[in-house]
Amino acid sequence: MVTKRIIPCLDVKEGRVVKGVQFVDLRDAGDPVELASFYDNQGADELVFLDISASHEGRKTMVEVVNEVAGTLAIPFTVGGGINTLEDMKRILRAGADKVSLNTAAVTSPELITEGADYFGSQCIVVAIDAKYDDSLGSWRVYTHGGRTETDWEVTEWAKEVTSRGAGEILLTSMDQDGAKNGYDLPLIKRVNEVVTVPVIASGGAGEKSHFVEVFEEAGADAALAASIFHYKETSVEEVKSYLREQGVNVR
Template sequence: MVKKIIPCLDVKDGRVVKGIQFVELKDAGDPAELAVFYDQEGADELVILDISATVEGRETMLDVVKKTAASISIPLIVGGGIRTTENMQQLLDAGASKISINSAAISNPSLITEGAKLFGSNKIIVAIDVSWSEDDQDWFVYTHGGQQKSDWKAVDWAKEVETLGAGEILLTSMDCDGKKEGYDIAITKRVKDAISIPVTASGGAGNVDHFLTAFTEANADAALAASIFHFKETSIQKVKDYVRERGVEVK
């Protein structure tokens, strides 16, 4: 299976930002400009997440999606604040290739099934933000930008969303996010082993070796990163060269 390298643009008020464990946000540039850069760099797909996704910000986000989609040739995944199939339709019409839902999928699981029926499973990604619970000795799913713990254990929810019709899972470790110490291999592998749809590892990439580990030890189908690409600590091409030289098939 060919592995994918995916940069992620967290967008707030029309600008790309990056933080640590979902807080302490720093400005990282203009979404459309960064998107063009990553397209030229060899990214396989691009994710845009509207992290402040309030109802008031929806129009601005549609403009960002239109502008970004028009300027790149790779698939564009859009997430944040999507609560209805109408929202999905608007974003797909604006140029999104796939839709990523998170909090709304937990509060209204039928949205996954409705979206898959209307647009196809291949268009519906469920983003799962997880954190380890010492009390429960397991990973739990969080919603609302990592602020609210749900009752779902990560592996159980991953199985559920596959059953409901999701085509992919974007799995982010909140514990590792922005720390640059590596992906959470344990939970990524647990989720990947439990389901048959593709899993993208997210949260924690700090160097080229972390991508290799996500692919070889967790068997992730794709690896997503933000700050190490935005701040030019490494490049998509360097990551691809590194993992390819070590036997991992990439585009």
């Protein structure tokens, strides 16, 4: 049976990993290539690179980073951030990324999901959804532009829409839990997982090992993404996976 995946996420700005990754044993803690290998060796199942560059130059640098990472990494990786056109997708995938992740552009130009899936296959197209609970809606609302812009989409409706358009995977971030470190948003993840037939990657809220068990066992997530818990060495991918194994979760 297919294993549950652990996915560290790296924020890259102008070609450098940011958010103060703390690894004393690395020569250069800001080097995306070196960090990628580090996580690969720790047993990460996949990696996500989020390009947070604001400039055009920064985006060009990202293509070089992808090219270099592809040459050293023997596990799949996804690139998100600033992908707004089919051309952007082509550049990143041709540089060697396995998947691209669309977020704001998926909402503003949903035809992009279909174009990408037709051109590269659904397995290359991840749609990232940022969701926040909305009392008036009685459910979660979808946000774009890094959580700054509210949309009219209710999260399960949007999840169904993107998969019907060809998304091969959903990266679901809870804005309520993100950064809080008290666990993934289990009701949100569970709710979305129930309405789609593609894999769901849970994101936002991981603070300790037990949170990974919960998100797999209780919410049914296929993969769990985390950033700071790994970067700040609060735990390691290795530790999380051996804990999951002890708890009877099927991991690689």
